[in-house]
Amino acid sequence: MAGQMLARWLDCGLDPSRVTVLRPSGRAVAEGVAVLTDYPEKLEPGTTVLLGMKPYQLADVAARLAPLCRADTAILSILAGTPLASLRAQFPAPQSIVRAMPNLPVGLGEGVTALFTDEATPPESRAQAGALIEPLGLAEWIGDEALFNAITALSGCGPAFLFRFVDALARAGEAIGIPVDQAARMALATVQGSANMAARARVSPATLADQVASPGGMTREGLNVLDADERLLTLLTDTLAAARDRGEAMARGA
Numbered sequence: 001m002a003g004q005m006l007a008r009w010l011d012c013g014l015d016p017s018r019v020t021v022l023r024p025s026g027r028a029v030a031e032g033v034a035v036l037t038d039y040p041e042k043l044e045p046g047t048t049v050l051l052g053m054k055p056y057q058l059a060d061v062a063a064r065l066a067p068l069c070r071a072d073t074a075i076l077s078i079l080a081g082t083p084l085a086s087l088r089a090q091f092p093a094p095q096s097i098v099r100a101m102p103n104l105p106v107g108l109g110e111g112v113t114a115l116f117t118d119e120a121t122p123p124e125s126r127a128q129a130g131a132l133i134e135p136l137g138l139a140e141w142i143g144d145e146a147l148f149n150a151i152t153a154l155s156g157c158g159p160a161f162l163f164r165f166v167d168a169l170a171r172a173g174e175a176i177g178i179p180v181d182q183a184a185r186m187a188l189a190t191v192q193g194s195a196n197m198a199a200r201a202r203v204s205p206a207t208l209a210d211q212v213a214s215p216g217g218m219t220r221e222g223l224n225v226l227d228a229d230e231r232l233l234t235l236l237t238d239t240l241a242a243a244r245d246r247g248e249a250m251a252r253g254a
Contacts, residue, residue, distance in 0.1 A: 081250025
């Protein structure tokens with residue numbers, strides 16, 4: 001995910017010489033971006049640190065990184081299931097610590113990023129974090145951290161769920177006789193075009209669905225299957241709840 005974010009920032013004109021990536025493998029990231037295999041001796045004043053490792057690595061990373069941080073170091077964390085209190089405990093010096101949960105389309109500038117911080121983060125630092133995220137797509141500040149895992153389930157995990165839906169739509173087309181390659185192309189284009197239409201419409205997706213469905217027609221018959229006993233809503237609610245609950249368990253260290 002951090003790589004997707006960096007790719008978008010570079011596409012938007014970020015000077016690669018201003019970026020340093022800590023990567024134990026030493027593998028190159030992008031032209032002009034410095035890659036370190038070990039921690040630097042110091043951080044420059046005003047450095048923004050993006051935490052993009054696995055959540056379970058936080059304590060080990062903080063043991064080496066926290067002593068390098070200053071009050072004016074900004075921490076931006078994309079670690080799932082890692083509350084702000086945990087981040088402040090690991091990084092006591094920085095004033096500005098912001099939680100962010102982006103999703104994969106940020107690499108295209110069409111992503112969604114949920115943001116949360118507390119009163120210890122100065123307003124100007126909050127504004128700077130928002131400005132940094134804006135080129136990635138929709139940025140949504142969250143007022144209650146308790147909702148963060150639920151929002152992560154919706155927008156952070158959502159692309160994977162949608163990819164699964166596109167695949168299922170194509171396979172369903174195959175199941176009723178459409179050639180495999182055509183079903184795959186048509187399912188993807190249908191979802192892409194419909195999402196674009198919904199984004200530009202002045203009515204809700206639910207209303208759009210009803211507008212497409214003529215009484216007694218093919219679309220209405222299909223919607224009757226999806227809508228019966230709210231089976232689609234129930235399935236998606238169970239899916240998001242499972243993802244949310246896993247985030248809560250991760251926050252507890254489970």
